[in-house]
Structures are given as C-alpha cells and as structure tokens.
Amino acid sequence: xxxxxxxIEAEDPPAAKPRKVVDGGFLVLLxxxxxxxxxxxxxxxxxxxxxxxxxxxxxxxxxxxxxxxGIFIAATLPMLLPRDRVARWIGRExxxxxxxxxxxxxxxxxxxxxxxxxxxxGLVGSGADLGATVAFVSGWSLLGLNxxxxxxxxxxxxxxxxxxxxxxxxxxxxxxxxxxxxxxMRSP
Amino acid sequence: MNILVGTLLIGVAAIWLWSRLPNAAWRAASYxxxxxxxxxxxxxxxxxxxxxxxxxxxxxxxQVRALLGRDAxxxxxxxxxxxxxxxxxxxxxSFAIAAAALKAGAAPVxxxxxxxxxxxxxxxxxxxxxxxxxxxxxxxxxxxxxxPVPFVVAALAAQLL
Numbered sequence: 001x002x003x004x005x006x007x008i009e010a011e012d013p014p015a016a017k018p019r020k021v022v023d024g025g026f027l028v029l030l031x032x033x034x035x036x037x038x039x040x041x042x043x044x045x046x047x048x049x050x051x052x053x054x055x056x057x058x059x060x061x062x063x064x065x066x067x068x069x070g071i072f073i074a075a076t077l078p079m080l081l082p083r084d085r086v087a088r089w090i091g092r093e094x095x096x097x098x099x100x101x102x103x104x105x106x107x108x109x110x111x112x113x114x115x116x117x118x119x120x121x122g123l124v125g126s127g128a129d130l131g132a133t134v135a136f137v138s139g140w141s142l143l144g145l146n147x148x149x150x151x152x153x154x155x156x157x158x159x160x161x162x163x164x165x166x167x168x169x170x171x172x173x174x175x176x177x178x179x180x181x182x183x184x185m186r187s188p
Numbered sequence: 189m190n191i192l193v194g195t196l197l198i199g200v201a202a203i204w205l206w207s208r209l210p211n212a213a214w215r216a217a218s219y220x221x222x223x224x225x226x227x228x229x230x231x232x233x234x235x236x237x238x239x240x241x242x243x244x245x246x247x248x249x250x251q252v253r254a255l256l257g258r259d260a261x262x263x264x265x266x267x268x269x270x271x272x273x274x275x276x277x278x279x280x281x282s283f284a285i286a287a288a289a290l291k292a293g294a295a296p297v298x299x300x301x302x303x304x305x306x307x308x309x310x311x312x313x314x315x316x317x318x319x320x321x322x323x324x325x326x327x328x329x330x331x332x333x334x335x336p337v338p339f340v341v342a343a344l345a346a347q348l349l
Contacts, residue, residue: 013217019228025312026232029277033235036242044245052241060237066195069202071229075221076205079214112278113313117321124326134330137318141307142337147279149194155283156290156299158190159349164300167344171337178333 014079019114063154070150074110083119084126090136091126099176102132106139106172110146130183135176142168236281244288253293260295268298269338272305273314282306296349301342308334 041049060067086105093101102123109116116137123133143165152161209215256264275282286299309331318327 013214019224021228021231025277025316026235029232029235029239029281032276033239033242036239036246040242040245048245049242052245053238056234056237056241060233062191066191066198067229067233068226069195069198071225072202072218072222073198073205075225076209076218079218079221080205080208113317117317121321124322130326130329133322133326134333137322137330138308138334142304144279146198149198151280151283152303153190153194155280155287156303157296160296160300161190163345163348164303164341167300167341167348168304171341175330175333175337179329182329182333 014082063150066150066154070110070146073146074115077110078115083122086119087122087126087128090123090132091128093132094129096173096177098128098132099135099173102128102136102176103139103143103172106136106141107143107145109140110144116140129180131176131180134179135172138172138175142171232278233280236277237284239277240281240284240288243285244291247288247292249292252289256289256294256298258295260298264295264298265301265339265342268294268302269305269342272302272307272338273309273311275306275310276312282310297342297346300345301338304341305338308337 037049040052086109090098090102090105106116109119120133120137123136124130128136148161148165206215206218209218254260255267260267272282275285282303286294286303289302290296290299314327314331318330322330
C-alpha cells in the first residue's frame with residue numbers, strides 16, 4: 001500500500017489561511033532577546049552586541065537555502081497531503097505495524113506544533129488508537145526529519161546528532177506500546 | 189559540511205514536491221503559502237537566534253563546566269533534563285542553547301539529554317497546543333509513558349559516545 005498524493009489535476013488548490021505574525025509567543029521571545037542584548041551591552045559593551053548580531057545574520061545567510069527549502073516543504077506538503085487523508089491512512093492500521101507507520105509519518109511530516117497537534121487530534125477521530133497517536137506525536141518530537149536536517153545538524157556536532165537519532169529511533173514505537181498497556185490497565 | 193549535506197537533502201525533497209504540483213494554479217497557491225510561512229517564520233528565526241547568541245555570551249563558563257561538564261556525571265544529566273522543558277521557543281532555540289553550552293564546556297551526554305527532554309516535554313508545546321488539541325487524558329498519558337525516555341537515551345548515548 002502506498003500513500004499517494006491527492007489526485008488534484010481537476011481540483012482547485014486550497015485557500016490560504018493567514019496567521020498572525022506578532023502573537024504572544026513572539027512577544028515573549030522578543031522580550032527574552034532584548035533582555036539578553038541589554039545584558040550583553042552592559043557587560044561587554046554595545047560593540048559586542050553588534051558583533052553577535054553580525055555573526056547571527058551571517059549564520060542565517062549560510063542556512064538560508066535550507067530554511068527556504070524547509071519553508072517551501074512545510075507550506076506545500078499540507079496542500080497536497082491533507083490532514084484527514086493522513087489520519088485515515090494511519091487509522092486503518094493496527095498492531096505494531098500501525099505504530100511503525102505512525103512513527104514514520106510523524107518523522108516525515110514537516111512543520112511546527114500548530115500543524116502536528118491538529119493532525120494528531122484528527123487521528124483519534126479516524127479510528128487510530130491511543131498508541132498510534134502517542135507514536136505519531138513522539139515520532140514528530142524525537143525524529144522530525146525537517147528539524148534535524150535544518151537545525152540540529154547546523155548547530156550540534158554530527159556524531160552527537162547521529163547518536164541521539166539512533167538511540168531515539170525505537171522510542172516512539174516503545175512509547176506507543178507502553179501507552180496501549182497503560183490504557184488496558186486503566187480500563188480492564 | 190553538515191550544513192551542505194542537509195541543504196542538499198532538503199533541497200531535493202523540495203524540488204520533488206514542486207514537481208508534484210499539477211498546474212499553474214497550484215504552483216501559484218504553493219508560492220503564496222510558502223511566502224506566508226516565510227513572513228511568519230523569518231522574524232521568529234532572527235529574534236530566536238539573536239537571543240540564543242546573546243545567551244551564549246552570558247553563559248558563565250565556570251558554572252557550566254562545574255554543573256554540566258564531564259565531572260558532574262549524573263547530576264549534569266538530571267539538571268539538563270530539568271532545563272529542557274523550560275526552554276522557550278522553537279527547535280532552533282534549544283539546539284542553539286545546547287551548542288552554546290557545549291562550547292562553554294558542557295559534556296555531550298547532558299546535551300543529548302537536554303535536547304531529548306526539550307523535544308518531549310517543551311512546556312510551550314504542551315500548554316499552547318497539546319492540551320488544547322489532545323485533551324488532558326491523552327496528554328498526561330503521553331507525558332507519563334515518556335518520562336523515562338531522556339534518562340534511557342542519556343544512558344545509551346553514554347555507551348556510544
């Protein structure tokens with residue numbers, strides 16, 4: 001069985017949903033950064049703030065092809081692969097096979113929590129069990145490919161990233177099994 | 189080198205996805221969605237990375253080495269796991285902080301424990317999204333079964349590194 005993209009030749013593309021750029025989370029982040037910048041200025045002088053800013057802008061420039069590709073994937077994949085379809089596809093499977101599939105989907109899907117959790121909630125509605133839902137969320141959290149390829153490898157030493165990824169590989173499946181056990185214990 | 193390999197992999201995936209768009213209307217919609225996402229994401233990336241840079245500068249190396257260095261042992265792993273959920277913001281913030289801590293003298297195993305703990309228990313993710321979409325019971329179940337994971341990951345990583 002394969003997960004085919006939607007047959008979309010005849011359909012219209014989905015309408016865009018605008019998001020608020022400045023929200024609470026962004027303001028908190030901004031406050032942290034301004035406070036950090038002020039502390040650096042007090043301790044090491046304003047010129048050090050300028051140096052760090054220049055280094056950061058250079059680093060973002062270096063990463064920009066990766067960031068741009070990642071943003072394109074995160075924006076386009078949900079158009080081609082709508083939520084309810086992925087949810088139905090995972091919901092059909094059961095047993096360990098269902099957990100493996102849910103983990104793989106979680107690892108492969110790009111995007112932040114505003115995309116993952118609505119999809120995970122849709123899983124429950126499509127007949128996936130609690131174990132598959134936990135495996136999906138954990139697969140995205142621990143093994144998300146977009147995040148590891150764009151950010152983790154850019155910041156951390158490669159051997160460290162490989163070791164973490166390798167060790168985390170079986171975890172979502174084990175967590176799915178544990179969640180199933182726990183649920184069975186609670187409701188015999 | 190790391191950056192180049194990642195760029196190539198992600199780039200190939202993006203080109204493949206682009207080739208799946210059936211016609212001009214879909215391509216236009218995809219560009220619009222990508223621009224919207226860029227508009228939403230880029231200020232966050234800039235502000236988060238600047239903040240991480242400032243924080244790295246402020247990290248007291250002596251304390252980092254004492255609390256998170258090789259000699260701190262299990263205590264370092266425990267502290268790293270506690271700090272994970274408290275990290276605000278997205279993935280780049282936690283990775284940037286881990287990188288800064290490594291530079292300041294933290295050992296690799298606590299860095300792995302920190303990143304793993306952030307990935308599983310980030311309070312921003314849990315409170316802003318998971319509880320709202322998944323409900324209390326599912327969220328608590330996931331957290332409960334996941335509690336041992338950062339410790340197990342740290343123990344296994346210590347064998348491999």
